[in-house]
Amino acid sequence: MATHGPDAEKHAGLSFAWDMAKRPSAFRPAHQPTRQEQSRQYDRRRGSARERGYNVRWEKARRTFLARAPLCLGCEAVGRVEPAVIVDHVIPHGGDSERFWDTGMWQGCCKWHHDVVKQRLEDLFARGSLAAASLRLDSAEAIAMTRALRSNGL
Numbered sequence: 001m002a003t004h005g006p007d008a009e010k011h012a013g014l015s016f017a018w019d020m021a022k023r024p025s026a027f028r029p030a031h032q033p034t035r036q037e038q039s040r041q042y043d044r045r046r047g048s049a050r051e052r053g054y055n056v057r058w059e060k061a062r063r064t065f066l067a068r069a070p071l072c073l074g075c076e077a078v079g080r081v082e083p084a085v086i087v088d089h090v091i092p093h094g095g096d097s098e099r100f101w102d103t104g105m106w107q108g109c110c111k112w113h114h115d116v117v118k119q120r121l122e123d124l125f126a127r128g129s130l131a132a133a134s135l136r137l138d139s140a141e142a143i144a145m146t147r148a149l150r151s152n153g154l
């Protein structure tokens with residue numbers, strides 16, 4: 001049996017559940033949290049099962065996406081070769097699940113493009129000064145911004 005990793009964690013969880021089930025409830029001191037409370041605290045720490053499932057799905061999807069499009073779109077647009085490490089949502093999804101999972105609206109980028117160029121583009125977009133299509137890191141506006149920021153050493 002594995003002593004660490006997800007399997008060990010699963011086994012530890014099972015044996016914990018078994019111990020709690022065996023223990024007569026009368027032996028539980030009044031100040032101790034109930035199983036339900038413990039379970040809720042555990043969920044708060046690790047996220048609910050649904051959130052964990054969501055994270056696993058996202059991790060798989062982003063890996064697949066980056067394997068197919070391994071270069072930063074914004075760097076590529078100005079002739080630079082930089083690995084993409086972030087899968088960015090072209091239009092901010094705002095928690096909308098349909099928009100979140102729309103792979104046609106994903107773009108792979110480097111951290112600099114995500115943190116610097118994309119943030120500025122999104123600010124302009126939020127103020128109504130930029131069209132949604134220009135949020136793509138290979139749009140004319142994004143390319144101009146990339147060049148300007150790079151030449152300023154940002």
Ligand SMILES: [Zn+2]
Pocket residue numbers: 072073074075076082109110111112113
């Ligand atoms: Zn880049």
